[in-house]
Amino acid sequence: MTILKFILIPIIIIALFSIIGMFLVYMERKVCAFMQIRIGPNRVGKFGMLQTVADTLKLVLKENFSPKYIDKFLYNLAPLLAIIIPFVLTIPIAYSKSWQIWDINIGVLFITAFSSLSVISILIAGWASNNKYSMIGALRSGAQIISYELSGGLAILTIVMFSQSLKISEIIASQANGWWIIKGHIPVIVSFCIYMITITAECNRAPFDLTEAESELTAGFHTEYSGMKFALFFLAEYLNIFILSALGVILYLGGWQPFHLPNLLEFNNIMDFIPAPIWFFFKVFLIIFIIMWFRWTFPRLRIDQLLKLEWHFLLPLSLLNLIFGFILIMLNFIVK
Amino acid sequence: MYQTKDILLSPDQHQDGYTVINIGPQHPSTHGVLNLVVTLDGEIIKDVQPNLGFIHRSIEKMSESLSYRQFIYVTSRMDYLSSHINNHACCLCVEQGLEIEIPKRGQYIRMIMDELTRVSSHLLWWGAQSMDLGAFTPYFYAFRERDMITDIFEKNCGARLTMNYMVPGGVMWDVQSDFMDDIKKFIKQYQSRVHEYHDLVTYNFIFQKRMQHIGIISKEDAISFGCSGPVARGSNFRCDIRKSYPYELYSSLDFNESLETSGDCFSRYLVRIKEIDESIKIIEALMADFPEGDFQAKTKAVLKLPKGEFYQKVETARGEFGVYIVSDGGATPYRIKYRSPGLSNLSILNKISQGAKIGDLIAILGTLDLVIPDIDR
Numbered sequence: 103m104t105i106l107k108f109i110l111i112p113i114i115i116i117a118l119f120s121i122i123g124m125f126l127v128y129m130e131r132k133v134c135a136f137m138q139i140r141i142g143p144n145r146v147g148k149f150g151m152l153q154t155v156a157d158t159l160k161l162v163l164k165e166n167f168s169p170k171y172i173d174k175f176l177y178n179l180a181p182l183l184a185i186i187i188p189f190v191l192t193i194p195i196a197y198s199k200s201w202q203i204w205d206i207n208i209g210v211l212f213i214t215a216f217s218s219l220s221v222i223s224i225l226i227a228g229w230a231s232n233n234k235y236s237m238i239g240a241l242r243s244g245a246q247i248i249s250y251e252l253s254g255g256l257a258i259l260t261i262v263m264f265s266q267s268l269k270i271s272e273i274i275a276s277q278a279n280g281w282w283i284i285k286g287h288i289p290v291i292v293s294f295c296i297y298m299i300t301i302t303a304e305c306n307r308a309p310f311d312l313t314e315a316e317s318e319l320t321a322g323f324h325t326e327y328s329g330m331k332f333a334l335f336f337l338a339e340y341l342n343i344f345i346l347s348a349l350g351v352i353l354y355l356g357g358w359q360p361f362h363l364p365n366l367l368e369f370n371n372i373m374d375f376i377p378a379p380i381w382f383f384f385k386v387f388l389i390i391f392i393i394m395w396f397r398w399t400f401p402r403l404r405i406d407q408l409l410k411l412e413w414h415f416l417l418p419l420s421l422l423n424l425i426f427g428f429i430l431i432m433l434n435f436i437v438k
Numbered sequence: 439m440y441q442t443k444d445i446l447l448s449p450d451q452h453q454d455g456y457t458v459i460n461i462g463p464q465h466p467s468t469h470g471v472l473n474l475v476v477t478l479d480g481e482i483i484k485d486v487q488p489n490l491g492f493i494h495r496s497i498e499k500m501s502e503s504l505s506y507r508q509f510i511y512v513t514s515r516m517d518y519l520s521s522h523i524n525n526h527a528c529c530l531c532v533e534q535g536l537e538i539e540i541p542k543r544g545q546y547i548r549m550i551m552d553e554l555t556r557v558s559s560h561l562l563w564w565g566a567q568s569m570d571l572g573a574f575t576p577y578f579y580a581f582r583e584r585d586m587i588t589d590i591f592e593k594n595c596g597a598r599l600t601m602n603y604m605v606p607g608g609v610m611w612d613v614q615s616d617f618m619d620d621i622k623k624f625i626k627q628y629q630s631r632v633h634e635y636h637d638l639v640t641y642n643f644i645f646q647k648r649m650q651h652i653g654i655i656s657k658e659d660a661i662s663f664g665c666s667g668p669v670a671r672g673s674n675f676r677c678d679i680r681k682s683y684p685y686e687l688y689s690s691l692d693f694n695e696s697l698e699t700s701g702d703c704f705s706r707y708l709v710r711i712k713e714i715d716e717s718i719k720i721i722e723a724l725m726a727d728f729p730e731g732d733f734q735a736k737t738k739a740v741l742k743l744p745k746g747e748f749y750q751k752v753e754t755a756r757g758e759f760g761v762y763i764v765s766d767g768g769a770t771p772y773r774i775k776y777r778s779p780g781l782s783n784l785s786i787l788n789k790i791s792q793g794a795k796i797g798d799l800i801a802i803l804g805t806l807d808l809v810i811p812d813i814d815r
Contacts, residue, residue: 137575138577138578138579139582140578234459235459308573309572311572312797317466317467317569317572318797319796320465320466398575399638400573400644401568401571401572401573401639401642401645402571402572402573402644402648402797404647404795404797405795405797406481407647
């Protein structure tokens with residue numbers, strides 16, 4: 103039985119994540135087209151649904167080119183490392199009550215710890231490429247991701263304090279009588295906003311896409327990557343968005359739990375009728391849509407503005423927010 | 439000026455330990471084949487040396503072997519975003535030598551086309567500038583409106599980019615019967631959508647922070663580096679040729695010269711946005727009393743300028759464009775010199791971008807609104 107699990111679970115994860123990655127690329131292109139008064143992909147398959155499949159096939163079949171003066175080992179390691187991290191991060195994510203690989207008792211800590219590893223793959227990629235553009239991009243990402251991890255961690259800590267657990271299942275269970283975003287008052291709303299900003303920054307998405315700023319550094323850290331190695335970076339970006347949005351749903355939007363209104367039994371029964379994974383994915387894609395919305399609306403920040411936003415604004419705010427939340431708990435203001 | 443040994447130095451060989459990177463000639467935000475040899479100290483720019491000549495086609499030399507009717511058409515290929523205005527300058531210079539009186543209708547058509555070109559050029563710049571700063575959506579908004587102008591050009595001139603519509607003595611042929619309706623439709627659509635532009639870009643907090651206090655040009659610098667057009671007017675330097683040296687009927691028109699005082703990237707942005715409104719005002723005024731009659735004066739089959747020197751400058755979307763013709767009395771010019779706004783505006787880049795960040799360099803480069811074929815010619 104254990105061996106079967108060892109074989110089956112990775113296969114399921116890889117299959118699920120390939121589908122999610124492809125769907126997110128398709129979704130991004132359609133959302134972007136919708137915002138830019140275009141149609142978007144519409145040739146391959148119905149509504150262009152198979153466009154990403156075709157693109158992936160093209161990338162797989164492309165020549166596996168690598169430049170001459172590179173550090174071969176690190177150059178090839180970086181995309182692998184980038185794609186492994188989201189796969190590891192999926193372990194504690196609960197898609198429904200029983201659909202969870204490992205309900206580790208430090209689930210949230212696990213995710214924050216492993217998600218910070220993604221910066222290493224970017225640094226390796228920038229260093230090994232032997233390209234000045236890549237190097238500048240990698241150094242930028244080092245400064246950016248490490249800074250934004252701080253306020254992201256503090257935002258998560260607010261919820262951990264409220265639900266008094268690091269375990270994913272217990273955090274979700276604490277929201278059975280209302281999602282934290284609804285019953286958590288101001289501290290949770292503030293921490294949700296900070297969380298949204300930090301996950302956008304941690305995934306290197308616009309307006310924080312300084313590591314791959316197209317108009318400045320051509321393609322940043324993945325300038326020298328092409329074919330499937332580039333595709334792995336690309337896929338890793340989308341999977342990171344998915345994982346961090348899923349964590350956001352678990353922390354703030356009740357995980358897989360349906361939306362309930364107090365004192366409306368019939369409405370709640372209808373909501374209960376919708377399966378939990380559908381609720382979960384619906385909420386995750388809602389958050390992802392907001393992140394995509396950011397990308398296609400805002401211009402990019404400059405590196406000093408980016409760091410200023412974090413150290414001068416977000417970090418003090420999240421610290422104050424944490425203290426404010428603590429006071430509310432002490433005064434028994436928060437409904438458990 | 440840049441020398442070959444500069445780029446051959448690797449970062450650790452460079453005397454100060456700075457990094458030297460090449461931005462361009464194939465880079466998304468140089469908008470063409472411009473090569474900037476940038477010396478960096480981390481993110482901070484120490485030195486920028488433009489390296490030109492990648493698209494040099496010797497247009498000036500070429501013009502010497504073309505007749506006075508033909509040489510006008512190569513100027514469309516210089517600043518391709520304001521080809522109407524380039525052609526206009528050449529025509530005016532030739533007409534100055536031939537002393538031709540241009541019919542009223544021809545002048546009106548020319549001026550309307552000029553102003554439409556200015557609007558379309560600024561719209562494209564607006565989209566490209568937003569894209570340089572990392573916002574992609576405005577580009578498509580700009581192209582939605584610009585496409586209407588390009589359609590008007592296509593309908594009346596037969597081309598969308600290199601129009602070749604103006605000839606010595608007037609314009610090549612009369613405008614179509616629905617010319618007025620098309621323009622009115624465009625103006626109506628632009629004015630109903632301009633608030634989207636401001637919501638999306640002008641009032642955007644990040645955009646303002648990226649543009650303000652960046653690449654400041656003082657009025658003295660603008661004059662001494664020979665800047666012109668919106669780049670100089672952003673520094674409060676009155677240099678609009680339409681006002682100071684009016685040609686055609688600009689002296690009889692009532693319009694404002696867009697000026698801003700701070701001289702940074704954002705003021706150059708505002709100048710261009712204001713200029714779009716001014717141009718639309720001019721077009722509306724011209725359309726109100728659009729005369730009937732001839733669109734072209736009678737000219738000889740072979741034009742021969744008298745012996746002498748002729749100079750005519752006009753205001754393109756990028757600044758002062760001048761045509762200098764030396765004639766020896768023959769059917770082709772003896773020597774032609776073009777004064778292009780792009781080259782003079784580029785010359786200030788090194789001065790204003792020192793000490794800025796890489797992201798700022800891209801913003802500054804964008805607000806100079808360079809068209810590379812115009813610089814190299």
